[in-house]
Amino acid sequence: MRNIGNYTKEYIDKNHYSFEKYQVEYRRNNLLNIIDKYKPKTILEIGCGTEPLFQYIEKFENFVTVEPSKEFYKIACNLKRQPNIKIINDFIENIDLNEKFDMISISSLLHEIKDSAKIINSIKRYLHVDSIIYANVPNARSFHRLLAYESGLIENIHEKSENQKKFQQAHTFDLNSFQQLFKENDYKITEKGSYFIKPFAHSQMAALLEKDIISEKVIDGLDNMAKYCPDLGSEIYIIAKYLHSERIE
Helix, strand or coil, rough: CCCCHHHHHHHHHHHHHHCCHHHHHHHHHCCCCHHHHCCCCCCECCCCCCCCCHHHCCCEEEEEEEECCCHHHHHHHCCCCCEEEECCCCCCCCCCCCCCCCEEEECCCCCCCHHHHHHHCHHHHEEEEEEEEEEEEEEEHHHHHHHHCCCCCCCCCHHHHHHHHCCCCCCCCCHHHHHHHHHHCCCCEEEEEEEECCCCCCCHHHHHHCCCCHHHHHHHHHHHHHHCCCCCEEEEEEEEEEECCCCCC
16 A cells, blocks of 8 residues: 555655656646646646646636645645635545546656556546546657667566655556556547656756756757657646536536
8 A cells, every 4th residue: 555654755755856757847847738738717726736737827717636645735835826626635446525626636656556447547536528638647658768778777667766766656667558557447549748858867867967068058948859659758648528418617
């Protein structure tokens, strides 16, 4: 069983001492681009970490964040500025919000949950016919994993790294298996892709920056490189719709 307390401690340490802050930035930018495209008025965020999404969005009618970690919940509460934001300290499958949302964001979560299907099935009641789900996870077929495999550093691209073990991650998805998770649970995929080409592991990328071998401009360039190799980004995302949603009255 996943230990939320241990995960929270490791995550906070990780953010302070590694390359993760860059990964978080490009992950968030991808999501914000999707929000700008679809312009949802009501949003449900499942899992907010240390940087809840509502900080980065200007226009919405209703925003709900559901976060099981007490520490992350406290951080989100301290950042709340508008009355139309609700923050709940619980697991999404344990609660009933009794409302529907234009968009549900499940960012950097489903690879960490052993029963990923339980999450995406528990949110069906919050979807109307025009709702979209945005979800992202690390990419098993990313450039740096493929390079590690071709270099003989890992036996297969789905092998768990030390960081994956530390953060209790249950799955290593590629784009096909990630889409399949949703399709098997009555969703259709309307958009898919990857972002931020990362040549090496977090620790190696951090060392390159620290030693001034590469600059932050190069890091931005690596994010822009995804348009040339759209399947090799460090993380993948999908947008899905539930096949049996009802029209909201």
